[in-house]
Amino acid sequence: xxxGLQRTVLAVLFLVGLAVFCFxxxxxxxxxxxxxxxxxxxxEQKEAQPTTSVxxxxxxxxxxxxxxxxxxxxxxxxxETIFAQGQSELSCKLDYQQPSFRLADYGLKEEVFGFxxxxxxxxxxxxxxxxxxxxMADGAAHLSQTSLPIGGNNTNCVIAGHRGYGGASYFRYIDxxxxxxxxxxxxxxxxxxxxxxxxxxIYPYEVDEILIQPGRELLTLLxxxxxxxxxKQRYLVICEREYQEDNYG
Numbered sequence: 001x002x003x004g005l006q007r008t009v010l011a012v013l014f015l016v017g018l019a020v021f022c023f024x025x026x027x028x029x030x031x032x033x034x035x036x037x038x039x040x041x042x043x044e045q046k047e048a049q050p051t052t053s054v055x056x057x058x059x060x061x062x063x064x065x066x067x068x069x070x071x072x073x074x075x076x077x078x079x080e081t082i083f084a085q086g087q088s089e090l091s092c093k094l095d096y097q098q099p100s101f102r103l104a105d106y107g108l109k110e111e112v113f114g115f116x117x118x119x120x121x122x123x124x125x126x127x128x129x130x131x132x133x134x135x136m137a138d139g140a141a142h143l144s145q146t147s148l149p150i151g152g153n154n155t156n157c158v159i160a161g162h163r164g165y166g167g168a169s170y171f172r173y174i175d176x177x178x179x180x181x182x183x184x185x186x187x188x189x190x191x192x193x194x195x196x197x198x199x200x201x202i203y204p205y206e207v208d209e210i211l212i213q214p215g216r217e218l219l220t221l222l223x224x225x226x227x228x229x230x231x232k233q234r235y236l237v238i239c240e241r242e243y244q245e246d247n248y249g
Contacts, residue, residue: 035124035138068106070106074101079147080154083155083214090143111128113188121176137162141161143158146158153216154212155217156211160223174235177237178196179196180195193241196237197218199236204231204233218239222234222235
């Protein structure tokens with residue numbers, strides 16, 4: 001092999017190796033930009049929708065206006081029903097994968113329900129209903145048969161995310177969260193602010209750890225643990241709703 005050909009082969013091998021090394025980072029950047037675009041589209045859709053009068057129980061003043069009034073009423077009823085029934089259907093993978101609601105049935109063009117903001121992780125992710133493979137790839141996913149992310153007493157909304165996937169971080173750095181850190185859910189109606197109250201490591205079969213706790217208003221983040229372990233355990237970040245003046249819901 002001549003020196004010129006040898007240099008060419010080495011250069012090609014170097015470029016191939018560099019491409020293989022860089023691909024996950026490029027893929028991760030693409031996923032991040034897609035999630036940012038999804039969140040922006042959600043916000044534009046939210047701002048464009050006119051409000052409708054709806055009577056609301058709980059701590060929200062009855063006089064407040066709500067977008068998608070039928071969806072709000074149905075989701076509130078759903079949360080009350082699964083609490084009353086003890087979340088008896090939260091028993092297998094198919095139960096929490098199946099979306100509780102199809103937003104298209106209520107006039108929404110996209111199936112994005114809101115977005116999650118975690119300042120300590122420098123992370124924003126769109127939220128989808130139902131932990132399907134596609135929803136988990138596109139952002140964070142609400143586990144069906146747990147409370148929907150609309151707040152309210154006697155609720156525990158469980159939101160799952162990959163512990164890193166396809167070069168993107170997702171919940172990769174969830175162990176950076178500490179007690180007292182804020183986690184915010186922005187849904188179709190309002191912004192719900194939570195603070196980290198507890199961190200647990202459990203096994204997948206310990207379903208009791210993600211059930212509604214009577215009298216509390218919780219948000220639980222869930223992902224695999226340890227990192228790159230094949231999902232032997234689950235890492236839970238349990239957050240409790242923080243109410244501020246003029247923050248109703």
